[in-house]
Amino acid sequence: MVATVGAVVTLRLTATDLGRIVLRSAPAVLLELGAAGQRLLRPTVPEHLAAWRARCRAALRPVMRPYLDLCRRPDWFPDFLTPPRLGSDLEGALAEVDATPAEVLAAELRPAVEAGHLPPRVAPLAAADPAARRRLRDAMVAFHAVAVAPYWTEIVAAVHADRAVRGRAMVDAGIDRVLRELSPHLHFASAGQRYELSYECAFGADVVLSPAGRGVTLVPSYLVPQPAVRDDPAGPMVLAYPIRPTRRELTTGQPLADLLGRTRAAVLGAVADGPSTSELARRLGISVASASQHAATLRHAGLIDTHRAGPSVLHTLTPLGGDLLRAGSGR
Incomplete structure (x- = not known):
């Protein structure tokens, strides 16, 4: 990862790149x-x-x-x-x-x-x-x-909540609005068929990078202090960026973990943006069977809803689940 205040890193994007922008749903x-x-x-x-x-x-x-x-x-x-x-x-x-x-x-x-x-x-x-x-x-x-x-529970919940906001912006206003409001560290400008996503760095000289049609994977992060680019020629360019700062102290979320158990509390936090069972398992590093079992317990308690979308089973927070997640995180 290169984090190169004085210098500017600019990602020069094509229309094809815009169409291939992906926003990761979980922290790395x-x-x-x-x-x-x-x-x-x-x-x-x-x-x-x-x-x-x-x-x-x-x-x-x-x-x-x-x-x-x-x-x-x-x-x-x-x-x-x-x-x-x-x-x-x-x-x-x-x-x-x-x-x-x-x-x-x-x-x-x-x-x-x-x-x-x-x-x-x-x-x-x-x-x-x-x-x-x-x-x-x-x-x-x-x-x-x-x-x-x-x-990790708090980090996952914060990243998922941030992504949910971006997802709604995508549906309501499109990718242009998403990129303009993605992070206070990032600046998006467009003129005609020219699109630029840039940020200031503390070190190095000005750099211009171009995915050249490979697209960009946006990786939201709780702890990174400033954006950073990873350019893998074999795949899309990766741009890690800090999610919008919070005024809450980063805590262990222990009260919620004590109530539900650490894994189940993590599942509840991971449901914020409507993942499938397999996505829950992948994000939290547990088996699909375990993710399904924890989701069923949370559903029976009225904390999440589950519905089928094609071949996938998707989970979302109920109002009660959202209130419990916020209370358990000290929000």
Whole structure:
């Protein structure tokens, strides 16, 4: 991911690109993890993240250092730590990181080590040493348990709520309105057949990128501090962006988890934008059977509604479910 205040990154889009814009429905677990690592090292954070950062810093352990070493630079983050699939399931995402070819590790890490941007202890990982790979995985799991896992229900609910707003805007006003109101960090302009989506960066020089018909996948994020682009020539361009800031403190959502159980509370939070059962399972990293069972329990309690749309079974919040979700999140 490249986060390149002075410079501007501009995505120059064609009409074909506009037609191929996709807005992700769930947060990407490794994107949130990397943003969490970078947030810890920034001099300031928004008010709603201050208590979260203090808790994370107090819980840091030496085992996490191999991962946090790679989060040191505010202007750069290794692409191999945010694989193109950008999934929500931690184990699946870690498997993608584990499969990173040795030449990719060398290309991304060795120049940074040699230039002094990363500490010398990263060199074994740059050389694809198996023990260094295992230490990195252990570090990612340990840091995730402290900085992301306890807050995942709240992160998922916030991202889904933001996407639901964009979905309504798409239906009511079209993609132009969606892009203009997507994020205070992003600026959309159109003139004739020319469309540009841009944002300011703290580092680097002005950059113009063009998907050239490949489209753009928009990835909403709770923790990323500013937009960032990942350009994979084999697929659509990926633009991660922070959802609109909240005044609420990021909490564990523990009262709701105590009431419903952590997984069932996560299912309730994930229902905000009307997912199918298989989408629920994929987002939360559980089996389809488990997602169906939890949805049935919530439906019988009057917290969600379920209806069939073609081959899919879709779930939506009832007013009671929405009220409970907001109350459980301290809203």
